Amino acid sequence: xxxxxxVNLGSWPFTFAPNRTPAQLxxxxxxxxITHAIVSHFGAAFQPEPTPSNRELLAATKKSKxxxxxxxxxxxxxxxxxxxxxxxxxxxxxxxxxxTYNNYSLSDKVVGEFMTALNExxxxxxxxxxxxxxxxxxxxxxxxxxxxxxxxxxxxxxxxAHVLLSGIMIPEVNELAKKFKNFSIEISFCEWxxxxxxxxxxxxxxxxxxxxxxxxxxxxxxxxxxxLSKITPKASQQISSTNAQxxxxx
Amino acid sequence: MIxxxxxxxxxxxxxxxxxxxxxxxxxxxQKMFPDYFVGFCYLNPNLGEKAVMEEVTRCVTNYGSKGIKxxxxxxxxxxxxxxxxxxxxxxxxxxxxxxxxxTNFRSGMETHSDxxxxxxxxxxxxDVNIIMAHLVGIGYRGVIAAKGLDNIYVDISGAYPEDGxxxxxxxxxxxxxxxxxxxxxxxxxxxxxxxxxxxxxTNADRQKIFYDNTAKLLNLN
Numbered sequence: 001x002x003x004x005x006x007v008n009l010g011s012w013p014f015t016f017a018p019n020r021t022p023a024q025l026x027x028x029x030x031x032x033x034i035t036h037a038i039v040s041h042f043g044a045a046f047q048p049e050p051t052p053s054n055r056e057l058l059a060a061t062k063k064s065k066x067x068x069x070x071x072x073x074x075x076x077x078x079x080x081x082x083x084x085x086x087x088x089x090x091x092x093x094x095x096x097x098x099x100t101y102n103n104y105s106l107s108d109k110v111v112g113e114f115m116t117a118l119n120e121x122x123x124x125x126x127x128x129x130x131x132x133x134x135x136x137x138x139x140x141x142x143x144x145x146x147x148x149x150x151x152x153x154x155x156x157x158x159x160x161a162h163v164l165l166s167g168i169m170i171p172e173v174n175e176l177a178k179k180f181k182n183f184s185i186e187i188s189f190c191e192w193x194x195x196x197x198x199x200x201x202x203x204x205x206x207x208x209x210x211x212x213x214x215x216x217x218x219x220x221x222x223x224x225x226x227x228l229s230k231i232t233p234k235a236s237q238q239i240s241s242t243n244a245q246x247x248x249x250x
Numbered sequence: 251m252i253x254x255x256x257x258x259x260x261x262x263x264x265x266x267x268x269x270x271x272x273x274x275x276x277x278x279x280q281k282m283f284p285d286y287f288v289g290f291c292y293l294n295p296n297l298g299e300k301a302v303m304e305e306v307t308r309c310v311t312n313y314g315s316k317g318i319k320x321x322x323x324x325x326x327x328x329x330x331x332x333x334x335x336x337x338x339x340x341x342x343x344x345x346x347x348x349x350x351x352x353t354n355f356r357s358g359m360e361t362h363s364d365x366x367x368x369x370x371x372x373x374x375x376x377d378v379n380i381i382m383a384h385l386v387g388i389g390y391r392g393v394i395a396a397k398g399l400d401n402i403y404v405d406i407s408g409a410y411p412e413d414g415x416x417x418x419x420x421x422x423x424x425x426x427x428x429x430x431x432x433x434x435x436x437x438x439x440x441x442x443x444x445x446x447x448x449x450x451x452t453n454a455d456r457q458k459i460f461y462d463n464t465a466k467l468l469n470l471n
Contacts, residue, residue, distance in 0.1 A: 016390075016414050032448060133410050136386050139353035191410060193435040218411035220448025221441040228440040 002223070003036045003244035004029060005126075005186045006166050006211030007067075009060060010042035010053060012131070014138035017215040022060045022067055029066070029214065032223045036066050036241075037214075038094075038126075038248055044072030045101040045131065051083060058090050068248060070126060072096045075114055076104040084117060093249040094124035096166070099146055101131075106150040115158050124247055127151070129167040130189065131216060148172055155180040164247060166211060170195065177202050184243065186211025188222055196229035196239070205235035209244045252346075252431075252464075253279050253287040254319055262322040262361065264294050266301050273305065277313035288468060290319040290346055293337075295330040302333040303340075310341050316468045317381075318345040325360065327367035335375040344379035344467055346405075347371070350387040365392035372402045379467060381429060384408040385415055393419050396427075403467065406459075407431030411445035416459075425455035429464050 007029065011019045020028060029037055039061060043053025054071035061067040073083045073095050087095050095118070099106055106127075118125060130145040137143065151165075155176070162182050167189045176183065188211040190199060199208055212222035226239055244250065255275030260268040272292050280289040291309035293302055309315035318338060324330055326347050338345055352364035365388045372380045379401050382388060386409035388395075393415075396402040404419055404427065419428050432442045446456055465471055 015412070016418070018414075135354055136351070136389060136409050136412070137354065138389075189410065191438050191441055193438055195438055215413055218413045218441070218445040218448050221411040221444035224440045224444030224447075225438060 001036070001241040002034045003038070003210060003241045003250070004034045004212050004214065004219075004223075005038045005164065005209045005244050005248075006188050007037040007039045007214045008042050008131075008216075009039055009057060012042050012216060013046065014132075014141050015216065020215065022064055025214075026064065026066050029219060032212075032219045033227070034210075034212070034219070034223065036068065036244075036250065038070045038244065039067045040070045040072060040096055042131075044074065044096075045098050049077055049079070049083075050074050050102075051079075051086065054083070054086065058092075068093070068250065070094055070096050072098055072102075073114070074098070074102040075108070075110045076102050080110070080114065081117065084114075084121065087123065088121050092123065094126055094164075094247070096126040096128060098128045099150070100143055101128075106146070106154040111154065112157065115161060119161070124164070124249075125161060126164045126166050127154075129165060129169070129172065131167060131213065133189070145169070145172075148175060152176065152179070155182055158182070164209065167213065170199070173199065173202065181207075183207070184209060184247065187225065187239075188213035188217060191225065194229075196226055197231060200231050200235055200239075205231065205238040206243060208239045209247070210240055251287055252290055252317070252468075254290055254292060255279070257292050257319065257321050263296060264292075264323075266297060266305070269294060269297075269305055270308070273309050273313070273315075276315075277309070280313055288316045288470070289313050290317040291315040292319045292321070293334065294323040295320065295328070295334050296323055298330070299333040299336065302337055306337040306341060310343070315343070316470075317343045320345060320363075321348045322359075322361045322363075325367045326363040326371040331371050331374075335371075335378050338375075338378040344381055344403075346381040346383055349382045349384060349392065351389045351391055353389075353391070365395040369395045369399060369402060372396075372399050376401055379403065381405055381467075383431070384433075385419055385428075386410065386412045390415070390418060393422050397422050403427050403429050403463065405429040405431035406442060406445065408433040408437060411441055413445075416446060416449040417451065420449075420451060420455055420459075425451070425458045426463060428459050429467075430460045 041053040041057040044050035184207040255272040
């Protein structure tokens, strides 16, 4: 069983990445051995508010046995409590934040209010660091990665909230791992020689999950990073599926 | 596998002695596994014609170097590149030029060779084979800039594996002009191989990208 924790529906306006239907996406993922995926919608990054794309995501995944929705909450907007309530009503297991794309900082006061509200829902939290490497993204989207200082402050302020960091790079993991244990990562933007082996040593396999950032990155390439890593069968199973099953309550 | 010593060990503009140390390191690695590793001669074209020709002669003579490697000492559109072209002609070897789209340049990256710079060098020297490195770094505009130039090849090394870009390069440049590459140790071969295997290509195209094109370019057979 292989669970991908970073997959997206919708259009990315600055690449030729295909806007797949749920069925096409499932087929594409299956070709690389992925049996289940946690899916968000790109519309939440670019549209004025995420509710329409969240609803589209929920509808698209409703009948799917392989796609689990991960809606986005935009804390820059006054209606974030309504957004969250809609996610609770839809019985999702987790929500995602896109601070940079949605134009707010993790150090903003509203983030504390959100964490209090989230704690009451028991939903898990995914924080996206980036969707693209800023060194080779299209010039029309001048977007930096999530500032590490903000993330450190967030992790310090919320010691009991174990979050999944999506799109994080290895130097950032190295920096965070010095002080914090209340986070897990997915590996789509972690690439160095022996990436997974080194991350297991640094974090333990318990805090690592597969992520491919499909459709922006090569699904097969990202899967092979894990599949061909030299780690124990137990560690491989944890990263491939067990950790995601537990985190997303699958 | 094409291997290089630590080319940025002394910064972007190494002097003659530093170049020799780097190229000796490359040669040492080659000699450990001569059937597996192929060395390229690393240069700083700013050092002038005499320095360039002497170092290439030394590398080809001592180590059998099969190509020239250029990093960020200068941009590929600068006049000093004529020395590199002369060495390529004299020894019948290609040049592997670090390249990156300047749409994402930060301050201080002016010598990273935009695809327009690298392809200008190619147009000025149509008898010299040029490998424009880092397909994801040069991006779609890099592929477009290289289209129609028979002496340009792109390699897929470096950066995260942006989906669809390999197919785009094959569509516009032909599978004869796309080369497999990794950028190890700052990248991972499993990811790059997977990106080619996962791309919508024919097996014949994959065979060319993984092996045939480079073998032909470097006269490995």
